[in-house]
Amino acid sequence: MTQLNGSFIQQKEAFGWYMLKWFQGLYADTPALKEFKSRPPAQAMQWAPSRMIDKAEAMLAQYRKNENGPKAATTKLPIVILATDDDFLGTGPDWGGQHTGFKRIQILKGGSWYDHRQDMHDRRIQVVIFASDPDTAKSIAAQLSAYMQEPQHRYFDATYQFGQYKVPAPIQLETKRIDWMRAEHDLKNIKILAGDVALKCVVPVFRAPGEDEQNDGSDNVPPGYPVVRKVHAQQSSGPDREHMVKHIERISE
DSSP states (O other): OOOOOOHHHHHHHHHHHHHHHHHTTTOOOOOHHHHHHHHGGGGTEOOOOOOOOOGGGHHHHHTTTOOOOSTTSSSOOOOOEEOOOHHHHHHHHETTOOOOEEEESSSSSTTTTEEEEEEEEEEEEEEEEEESSSSHHHHHHHHHHHHHHSSGSSSEEEEETTEEEEEEEEEEESSSSSOEEEOOOOTOEEEEEEEEEEEEEEEEEEOOOOOSSSOOOOOSOOOHHHHHHHHEEEEEOOOSEEEEEEEEEEEOO
């Protein structure tokens, strides 16, 4: 049975791995950042259930109520909280965002045939840094900015599940530059910086025969479409022109 898990949670997961790689390369230049780097990543970076900077104080309050992990270890500052928008915006043609119709392809050479379409859309993720001192907040922001400016970090993959197949698809940062804004708030002794990251996401869409449709009879999950295995050609001549009559025999694998 084909696994149905949408086409958007994979992008959050991929960006989480992207941030983990950045976290592993951090260097500590303030005492608070040294403690931040010593934590398990899940206690240093978290996803917010809602968006965005207009909810910054609520995001921090929810984080401070978190009781996962050792006592008091999950409410320390600094903390990096990630949030994503819930809007859908198709990528424009200036970024190659022409959505294609379905074409029949093989995911693996020699395997089953499926209908495939490639969609593109934009996704905005906000990175919010909470720190007790401005130097730590600025250091985290500067290191993430430098990380994104490296050419090899402008691209990463999200992995989509289609039945038995795991299919990677690229995500690209719209720009290498991330501008950090100081968030207005009423909290004392806390520095909040927020930066928006715009992503261009490619989403592979696959279609297989339905339960009441003929398939290729394979053990693949899901089975693919029947394939053309033999073509018998007979040439004959008409009164005005030659024409070719082709008899196509469909044989399931």
